[in-house]
Amino acid sequence: MFEVLVYLYENYWRPDACPEHDQLTRKLSAVGFESDEIEEALSWLDGLAASAESCEWAQSSDSLRVYTAAEIDRLGEGSIGFISFLESAGVLPPAMREVVIDRATAVGESPLALEDLKVIVLMVFWSLGEEPDALILDELFVDSEDRLIH
Template identity: 35%
Template structure:
């Protein structure tokens, strides 16, 4: 699915919006993507549209406050996923509100450990809407990696 999101980022990120779902599915199919990946990416986009960031923005005034994860929260993350989230927090890439939104999205995941790939998708979902230079760089890094290749 990351390959589909990378394609969407390249093709539509600077556009005013995406084509409707059926047109987008056809374009993705014509571009050579498989049905399951297309379905997952379209579901991801649908989830993206439903996020209401308004309640989380109020937390941004507390951006200097450190947030420790409780053991119950930390247990949801794979080691790699926790390290990724901690690195974003240490680099102050996410605001306090965005970090809480990411954590809330993790709690909406099915039971079990959340992988590094899934936490990256959640972070991608949270920052996709910002459209600023730092977010664009993080999106490119998440989707294409440091060497320019799409993540698998």
């Protein structure tokens, strides 16, 4: 599923630039994605749209998020740490954080791999028509092992 999401991010500027589901399914199949992978990704994207639509965007910027035991199990410490990092950097406001958590908990694996969480964060920005700044994009795309320390 995550490969399909990355493909969509790289090939469509915004979600409204994507064709309708039927045509998009055909295009993704033609590129070589499996039908179950495509179906899962499109269903996940529908959930993303619904989550972003229903989110309360007027939350206070100084809110404190307490994770439930189920969220901790599902997300894992690495993902929760990364979400906290993005919040403290001022990149992920509380409303976007909640969308990220909602979409991360919608994924079936536990704990969620950090690389998968990064794709989810990227897709939340994409769904809102926002692009993170260059340093955050670097954080989302480059593995820490591949970084050069100057």
